[in-house]
Amino acid sequence: MQIAATHKAPGARTEQIILFRCSTQVFAISSASVQEVRSVDTLAGSPVEIEEPSLPKVRHMFHRGEQNLYVVNGAVHFGLLPSPASLIFLLRRARTALLIDGIEKMTTMTRLQALPAAFCHEERVWYRGLTVLDQSVIPVVSPEGFLTTDELFLLDALVSRRGVPESAPASEMGLVL
């Protein structure tokens, strides 16, 4: 049976990615999207607590330059069981910091496959696509998918209403989410 091909022929385009763990699952992110990787402990004193009931994935923020950066708990964002987070990705050109459990490794992907259209809910915003590494399928996250414009607006409004809140212990940021 002949099936029309929907794939492009393999090309030479490669992309450096970081494989990271949230809860029990492994995700990939383009290393170009990550500006800094910090330990939760090294942010001691700077994060401040915020609480927006409609956004349980964001419990902390910190100031960087003129901007508020919001810390998104990766496990909560993806609907996974919360687990002790140890690292934070500060994302480039985004107002999001991502709380993760750990880094698995850095590697290269040669092919990013589109998320099949049968996946038709929030995951279409979460992921740029899927890649296959060592015969495993790994979702490649979209840095813009962690907080929508509306969510950022909501958080900014919350912060401006509250003024500058109190700092939170960094250990709490990683463990109580």
Add this chain to the structure above:
Amino acid sequence: MSKVEQFDARSCVLLRLGERRFALAAEHIAELVAPSRVFRFAHRTTEIDGVILRRGRVVPVCDLAERLTGKKLTYRRFYLVATQRRGATLDWVALPVSGECELITADLTPAGESDSPHVAAWLSHDGEVIEVLNLDALMPVPTTPAALAQGESPEAHA
């Protein structure tokens, strides 16, 4: 699969889901494959179980049994890989089945107004009246504004 407009002899693949048999038009079947590892990752489309890798392609696994028979399959004998056109793309979807599949040619009776949307037509085979499935009505569809906005395939590169 579009609804059948008239009586028509067509090739169909019979598939078994638990105690019941259903049919799909043969032109929408890519292949029948042995069960392989299902890769699962975080998502919100509850109808999709995970994905399998088939010839380098990522194929979503959609178990239709619960929706069609009220019971999940306890045993997966094969995956029937079907195709579904969505806009300009031809998607593959792996349907777990619990028994042998059979290619037949049968006269199809168009579905009536009172039939469920998932019924494209009916056929009679071995004294059994069998639903010919309308896959479009069984596959998940976007419901959230964000997903609708991202309806086209996210970026992908070879």
